[in-house]
Amino acid sequence: MNLFDSHLEEKTLRCFVMAFLVGCLPLHARAQQPVHLDNNAVLLENFENDTKHNYPHKWYDRDGNKKLVNHSESFLQDYLYKVKNRGRNNFLRFEGKAAKHISLPLVNEDKDNIYGIDIYETPILSWKVRAHKLPMNASEDDDDRNDSVASIYVAFDMGRVALFKKVPKTIRYTWSSTLEKGTELSKFFGNQKIVVIESGPEKKGEWMTFQRNIVEDYKRLFGDPPPKTPLAILILSDGDSTGSWVKADYDDIMLKPERSSK
Incomplete structure (x- = not known):
């Protein structure tokens, strides 16, 4: 049965389905010993344990059904994310047009807290991006x-509730081509909030570190306190709507205590 109105634009429908499917997290994702850094940050991903030119081994397809590394190459033809290496540093690169996100689950279907995360203790989401x-x-x-x-x-x-279904609340932190830094948008019946954290090509080619207090952002954007553990972290780069070839790198995704965010 089609749960979605036919008048929705194709891209809107795809993004809405993406948000809904975040809830389909893998039952077999097991609790992991969190990696605590010297500043008490919880390291979620730095790609250092991955193999160059391969998919990152902890990340799942957009439906949360299976790890990327366990899929066939034919299935993965639109998942254009591969681990790269420069010197001693591994990082994740997207290169292409396809619009498929990848997912790092933080809880499983039983709502087990995979990394032992409490965002009230580590509210600062920190990550690096290099836009090419x-x-x-x-x-x-x-x-x-x-x-x-x-x-x-x-x-x-x-x-x-959106189109007779409840969908996850998401905050999307995006590097926009045209929207001004600091722009905030609301989509999908208020369930997705977009925050523009960088804009335009001026900083392309540079590693940029971004930090956001996701507890404070959630309270401001949704008007209520967030649960202590998010469902997942997603990564998405794409150029399919504009027919553009896109290239970007990601690295060092972590949650940090507020006092160590400087």
Whole structure:
């Protein structure tokens, strides 16, 4: 049965389905010993344990069904994320047009807390992005141009009813081609909030470190306190709506205590 109205634009529908499917987290994802750094940060991913030119071994397909490394090459033809290496550093690179996100679950289907995360203790989401090629004339507030060189989503528990279903609340932190830094948008019946954390090509080619207090952002954007453990972290780069070739790198995704965020 089709749960979605036929008048929705194709990209809007795909993004809405993406948000809904975040809830389909893998039952077999087991609790892991969190990696605590010297500043009490919880390291979620730095790709150092991955193999060059391969998919990152902890990340799942967009439906949360199976790890990327366990899929066939034919299935993965639109998952354009591969681990790269420069010197002693591994990082994740997206290169292409396809619009498929990858997912790092933080809880499983039984709501087990995989990494032992409490965002009230480590509210600062920190990550690095290096943008090489931005989608031309893309804009996250236009469904016909809704591409981004680099976005990280934090997916939380179920939000408002949308088209007869509850969907996860998500905050999308995006590097926009055209929207001004600091722009905030609301989509999908208020269930997805978009925050523009960088804009335009001026900083392309540079590693940029971004930090956001996801507890404070959630309270401001949704109007209530967040659950202590998000469902998942998502990564999405794409250029399909504008027909653009996009290239971006990701690294060092972690949750940090507020006092160590400087």
